[in-house]
Amino acid sequence: MIVHKTAKQLLTKASGFLEGYTHTLNPYTGCAFACSYCYVRQMPVALFRDEAWGSFVDVKENAAALLAKELNRALSKGPVTIFMSSATDPYQPAEYTERITRSLLEVMSANPPDFVFVQTRSPLVTRDADLLELLGDRVRVSITVETDREDVRRAFSPSAPPIPARLKALRELRARGIPVQATIAPVLPSSEQFAERLSGIVERVCIDDYFMGDGSGGRRTERIGVRGIYDALGLPDWYSRDAYKRVHEQLLRHFPQEQVFVSQRGFLP
């Protein structure tokens, strides 16, 4: 269910995993992509709601006006580095018509922060290439590509965009000179050709898993019950602390070492 709300605050002080940033920025509350492994399910924003994670989306309809004000204030105090978004996908389906994320990029391209990291799973981000171009090297677009196997993607996140569409989006943005990264997070079971496929599309990759990246050493993910999906797929060995190494080794065969980032380092400004 999509509800329009008036937000009181937009820029939030960053902490923890995102401590390299001064602020996080969430255009929406909730996320219709509803990924099974989403650790936001275990955070107050989801726990204190009656509706299930994935079934509600609050649109922060006054977001642009609020950001214009807050960004000005923050920039007057020092450097501003923004992670968009930490608890939603800024390009989830509601964005096609609501255009909140686009309005935020309009504000940021007119009054640029020092850096903004755009994190999404959606090819809709290409719609805003004109604004991303204006941000030059102050922006990086990170598109999540957890696997190159569509059967695996469908098992873990059936409502999220198909992998080929995400790869196409990475290709398009890169062709326009916008800094991009393919983010394998959380690393899901993939084919032996995964790294090679990515190497033809992007120059920079980041890999992360539940144990390094869910903010609790994997405990949140265990509570969510994702392990059952691996079992159902007959791929239980991919649910382990070492599973990422298989893909990491592949990546190092196809990318220069300095372009392969592990966990938090890949998300830093």
Ligand code: SF4
């Ligand atoms: S796209 Fe991101 S925020 Fe949305 S459900 Fe998936 S992991 Fe969670």
